[in-house]
Structure formats: structure tokens, C-alpha cells
Amino acid sequence: MVSADGRASDDTVAALGEFGLIRRMVADRTQPATTLLGPGDDAALVAAPDGRVVATTDVLVSGVHFRLDWSSPEQIGRKAVAVNLADLAAMGAVPTSVLVGLACPGDTSVPLLTELAEGMWAEASRARAGLVGGDVVRAEQLVVSVTALGDLGGRPPVTRAGARPGDILAVCGRLGWAAAGLAVLGRGFRSPVGVVNAQRAPEPPYAAGPAAAVAGATAMIDISDGLLADLGHLAEASGVGLDVRTERLRVDRKLVDVGSALGADPLHWVLTGGEDHALAATFPSFADLPEGWEQIGTVLLPDTGVTVDGSPYERSGGWEHWR
Numbered sequence: 001m002v003s004a005d006g007r008a009s010d011d012t013v014a015a016l017g018e019f020g021l022i023r024r025m026v027a028d029r030t031q032p033a034t035t036l037l038g039p040g041d042d043a044a045l046v047a048a049p050d051g052r053v054v055a056t057t058d059v060l061v062s063g064v065h066f067r068l069d070w071s072s073p074e075q076i077g078r079k080a081v082a083v084n085l086a087d088l089a090a091m092g093a094v095p096t097s098v099l100v101g102l103a104c105p106g107d108t109s110v111p112l113l114t115e116l117a118e119g120m121w122a123e124a125s126r127a128r129a130g131l132v133g134g135d136v137v138r139a140e141q142l143v144v145s146v147t148a149l150g151d152l153g154g155r156p157p158v159t160r161a162g163a164r165p166g167d168i169l170a171v172c173g174r175l176g177w178a179a180a181g182l183a184v185l186g187r188g189f190r191s192p193v194g195v196v197n198a199q200r201a202p203e204p205p206y207a208a209g210p211a212a213a214v215a216g217a218t219a220m221i222d223i224s225d226g227l228l229a230d231l232g233h234l235a236e237a238s239g240v241g242l243d244v245r246t247e248r249l250r251v252d253r254k255l256v257d258v259g260s261a262l263g264a265d266p267l268h269w270v271l272t273g274g275e276d277h278a279l280a281a282t283f284p285s286f287a288d289l290p291e292g293w294e295q296i297g298t299v300l301l302p303d304t305g306v307t308v309d310g311s312p313y314e315r316s317g318g319w320e321h322w323r
């Protein structure tokens with residue numbers, strides 16, 4: 001988008017400039033009552049109804065977490081916010097606000113960035129959170145970094161560390177869909193759109209996090225890297241073993257179809273696929289499971305690791321950067 005005389009063409013961020021871009025990204029937005037000030041000053045002021053703040057951040061990098069030829073800017077914006085709101089939900093918190101760090105090359109088109117902002121505002125407001133501030137900087141590639149703040153409503157946080165032997169292991173939300181979508185996109189296809197859209201922008205079950213907290217969940221985590229990988233973090237933090245029963249895992253028909261089309265094992269996507277941001281939690285008993293939660297296994301004695309039908313899983317349990 002840089003013309004022959006070296007000057008940026010009109011619809012690039014370089015031509016619009018830093019403050020013009022910020023104006024376009026934040027103009028005419030409504031905020032929830034928790035946003036007391038912002039965006040626009042040196043920092044935002046946010047109400048913390050509970051008196052404590054739950055805070056989390058996740059960075060998304062072009063080529064690593066998304067591709068501009070796979071996803072629309074709006075989907076990338078939604079995903080950047082959704083992955084963070086899922087981490088809040090996994091603590092049992094309700095989102096209050098998000099802050100956005102955006103880095104991009106000067107020749108990035110302004111419509112691309114305003115659509116990206118549109119997606120971030122849409123996902124934030126879907127969860128009744130304000131977008132209260134951010135930063136825009138020049139970089140070699142597109143990077144979207146989101147920080148999200150949440151409120152516990154007077155409850156204790158549900159950490160990764162509270163699972164006890166004898167607890168029920170349960171999940172809420174989809175498993176394997178985003179991984180199936182990644183496999184489809186990776187082979188150059190664009191359908192079926194259900195799994196492809198799941199990869200482009202997740203739909204985490206935000207309300208299930210606070211609901212699990214109210215129901216007495218003893219530990220919780222969101223599935224970003226893969227069910228087995230993330231259960232590994234919960235097991236380690238709690239000092240327990242976790243056994244997943246495959247007969248209890250829902251392998252959706254769609255995944256079976258995509259699996260046979262691509263010659264891939266759909267159960268492997270369910271066990272190790274990340275990015276659907278389902279929630280996994282442990283509960284003292286089956287009777288405690290809130291609506292939408294399904295038992296997938298049990299919590300075992302200390303140091304037995306994560307097993308599948310009683311045995312260690314032979315393949316990698318999920319995504320790990322630099323591996």
C-alpha cells in the first residue's frame with residue numbers, strides 16, 4: 001500500500017497516523033457502568049465492584065495464532081478478546097474491562113484495523129465488558145495483545161489448585177472443533193464452515209465459569225492448548241491425578257465427518273485440540289454439576305498424572321510454543 005513515490009496511500013495506518021487511528025478505533029462507543037473513565041486519558045478508571053480485580057493477558061501474533069488469509073479482521077478481533085475473557089471465566093469471574101495493545105506495519109489498511117477493532121468491541125460488549133484503553137505501535141507484523149479485568153462478585157477465585165481425589169472432572173463447551181478447523185484450513189480448504197469458524201473465533205461459555213464457582217467447583221481451567229495439556233496444569237497445581245474416560249467425551253458428528261475426509265482421528269482433536277476455550281473443572285460430586293457441564297472423568301490420587309481410560313496418552317497433549 002506504499003505508492004511508487006514512497007508515500008503511503010490514503011487508507012494505510014501510516015497515512016492516517018497514530019492518533020487518527022485511535023480516534024477511528026474508539027469513536028462513538030457505549031460503555032458499561034464499570035467504565036468510570038477511558039479511553040483517552042493517561043490511564044482508564046474502572047470500578048471493581050468486588051473490591052478485588054482478576055487480571056489476565058494473552059498475546060496473539062499473525063502467523064502463530066491467526067492468519068489474515070484465513071480469518072476476517074473482525075474474527076481476529078473477536079478471538080483476541082474471547083481468549084482473554086475465557087481465562088477470566090476459568091477463575092469464576094465476570095469480565096469488566098479489556099485493554100488492547102496493537103502493533104502493525106505502516107502499510108496495514110485502515111479498514112482492516114477498524115474491522116479488527118469492531119470485532120474486539122463486539123466480543124467485549126457481548127460479555128458486557130468495556131474496552132477502556134490500549135496502545136497502537138509500529139511493528140514488522142500484526143500483533144494483538146489484550147488484557148482483561150474481571151470481578152468475582154464476592155466469591156473466592158476458582159484456582160487450578162483445588163481439585164481433590166474423589167472429585168468429578170467435567171467440561172463445558174466444545175472440544176476439538178477449532179483443531180478440526182485448523183486442520184481444514186491448513187490443507188487449504190475453507191469448509192465445513194462450522195469447524196473453520198470455530199478456529200477463526202471461539203465461542204467460550206463465559207457464564208459457565210461463574211456458574212461453576214457458585215456450584216462449588218474445586219478447580220477450573222480454560223482449554224487453550226488442548227484438553228490433556230491443560231488438565232496437566234490443573235493436575236500439577238492440585239497435586240492430583242486425572243483420568244479422562246473416552247466413552248464420556250462427545251465426539252461431535254461434524255468432527256467425525258471432517259476426520260474421515262482428512263484421514264485424521266477426531267478423538268485426537270477432542271483430547272488435544274486447543275482454542276475452543278471450553279472450561280474444565282472439578283466438583284465434589286456429580287450432583288453439583290451446573291447445567292451445560294458434562295462429566296468426563298474423575299480425580300485420582302496424587303501424582304498419577306493425566307491418563308486416558310487409565311493409560312498415559314502416547315501423543316502430545318496439546319500446543320506448546322517453540323515445540
Ligand SMILES: Nc1ncnc2c1ncn2[C@@H]1O[C@H](COP(=O)(O)OP(=O)(O)O)[C@@H](O)[C@H]1O
Pocket residue numbers: 058087224225
Ligand atoms: N511473561 C510472563 N510473565 C509473568 N507471568 C507469565 C508470563 N507468561 C505467562 N505467565 C503466567 O504463567 C501462567 C501460564 O501461562 P499461560 O499458559 O499463557 O496461561 P493461559 O493458558 O491461562 O493463558 C499464567 O498464570 C500466566 O499469567
Ligand SMILES: Cc1ncc(C[n+]2csc(CCOP(=O)(O)OP(=O)(O)O)c2C)c(N)n1
Pocket residue numbers: 058059063064065066067083182224225273274275319321
Ligand atoms: C496460523 C495458526 N497456526 C497455528 C494455530 C494453532 N495454535 C496457535 S496458538 C495455540 C494455542 C493457544 O495459544 P496460546 O498462546 O498458548 O494461548 P494461552 O494458552 O496462553 O491461552 C494453537 C492451538 C493457529 N491458531 N493459527
Ligand SMILES: [Mg+2]
Pocket residue numbers: 057058
Ligand atoms: Mg496465556
Ligand SMILES: [Mg+2]
Pocket residue numbers: 058083084087224
Ligand atoms: Mg489463555
Ligand SMILES: [Mg+2]
Pocket residue numbers: 224225319
Ligand atoms: Mg498456551
